[in-house]
Amino acid sequence: MKTFEYHKPSSLDDAAKLLAQADAVALAGGMTLLPVMKQRLNSPSVVVDLAALEDLRGIRENESKGVVLGAMTTHAEVAGDALVREKLPALAELAAGIGDAQVRNRGTVGGSLANNDPAADYPAALLALNGSVHTNKREIAADDFFAGLFATALEEGEIIRHLHFPIPEKAGYKKFPQPASLYALVGVFAAKTNGGVRVAVTGAGSEGVFRVPELEEALGKDFSPESVPEKLSDGVEEKLLNDIHGSPQYRAALITALLRSP
Ligand SMILES: Cc1cc2nc3c(=O)[nH]c(=O)nc-3n(C[C@H](O)[C@H](O)[C@H](O)COP(=O)(O)OP(=O)(O)OC[C@H]3O[C@@H](n4cnc5c(N)ncnc54)[C@H](O)[C@@H]3O)c2cc1C
Known part of the structure; x- marks a missing residue:
């Protein structure tokens, strides 16, 4: 693995500044990024760990009664959360079926959607529920977010803050x-x-x-x-x-x- 700078900012602004540098990448749970770096398929110069950003955490109901998941919410948290289980049981079940216990405890909803693996589970939920991705710059509707294999509408250095899932009948x-x-x-x-x-x-x-x-x-x-x-x-x-x-x-x-x- 090539050497790189590691940063763990505690504010979204600092994270955005660090990610604006050339060859910088965000780190969530590392479930995809770290294996890819070990295989030298991606060799960033700067790794910006999002783990200390409170803004990217939490599960709540919003004013339009949808469920909002912070980007750093793990699959295990989604699967076990009382609000998600009550309002959106299909999403809780989806999260419970992701990978194995280690992956569910480290992997995040934001990392999964940013990565847009063609076989990942959350993209199907976000698109079918007509949800949206909220970043440090804008709101992106699910219909405009997915852009092909491992590609999304996210710009270089753009950070997903949270995801909004409307409640279906x-x-x-x-x-x-x-x-x-x-x-x-x-x-x-x-x-x-x-x-x-x-x-x-x-x-x-x-x-x-x-x-x-x-x-x-x-x-x-x-x-x-x-x-x-x-x-x-x-x-x-x-x-x-x-x-x-x-x-x-x-x-x-x-x-x-x-x-x-x-
Ligand atoms: C063995 C194994 C089995 C798996 N099985 C499944 C499965 O059954 N179903 C499934 O859906 N997934 C599965 N996954 C994927 C897993 O669920 C993770 O969500 C996925 O690997 C992304 O990992 P992460 O959240 O740790 O993000 P990372 O690996 O840290 O990051 C992934 C990418 O997203 C970017 N990123 C992360 N967070 C943000 C953010 N907030 N804003 C902008 N960019 C961001 C990073 O820069 C990086 O490019 C599996 C993974 C493994 C290793």
């Missing part, structure tokens, strides 16, 4: 984990809100998380497993990954099978 998340990594081979989040039904799929898309309008239409008529079609159109299959873990046809079949399972 009903929602559920089903994941078929890849047995070795425990990441989603396919994960489907479906949410019914007063703005309609949104369905987001992770793990399967060749460009990362995506919505499926034909499923949204079917579930919009009747939000039940029985209304999910057995087969998706060829247009959806064309967007799906083809790798050693599964063909597009297999992944497409998993999407509907997961939604049709009670």
Whole structure:
């Protein structure tokens, strides 16, 4: 590993100044960043640890009755939090199904969304719930946040402060984990809100998380497993990954099978 400067600022302003330097990177739980640095796939000169930023912590309900998660909230905290379990049980379940206990105790919701791994779970929740990402500079709607594999709308040095998840009337998340990594081979989040039904799929898309309008239409008529079609159109299959873990046809079949399972 190349040598680097390590900083642990205690204010968001200081963190932003440090991250404005060339070749600086934010560190959350280190679950992705540290292995990537060890493998020399990323060799930053400056590492800015976000752990002391109080502004990035906490779980609360906001004025519009949505759930707000500080970016540094760990998956274990999301899974065990009373407010999340009451208002958004699908999100608590999603968090409880991430990786293993070590990953859940170190990994953070902000790190997961900033990283935008195409098989990560939270992107499906944020997109299906029509949530938003709040940074030190602006608010970014979920529809504008994801920009392809490991890519987001975040600018260089921009820091996620918190995430906002509106409360749906009903929602559920089903994941078929890849047995070795425990990441989603396919994960489907479906949410019914007063703005309609949104369905987001992770793990399967060749460009990362995506919505499926034909499923949204079917579930919009009747939000039940029985209304999910057995087969998706060829247009959806064309967007799906083809790798050693599964063909597009297999992944497409998993999407509907997961939604049709009670
Ligand atoms: C063995 C293993 C199994 C896993 N299984 C799953 C799984 O089943 N499902 C799943 O969804 N994930 C899974 N993960 C990923 C894990 O959940 C972490 O959330 C993810 O690795 C990001 O880690 P982190 O939060 O520690 O962020 P870090 O590794 O510290 O950072 C990741 C990236 O995000 C950036 N970043 C972090 N915080 C911020 C912020 N606040 N603002 C801006 N940029 C930021 C960093 O600069 C870095 O580029 C797994 C990871 C491992 C190692």
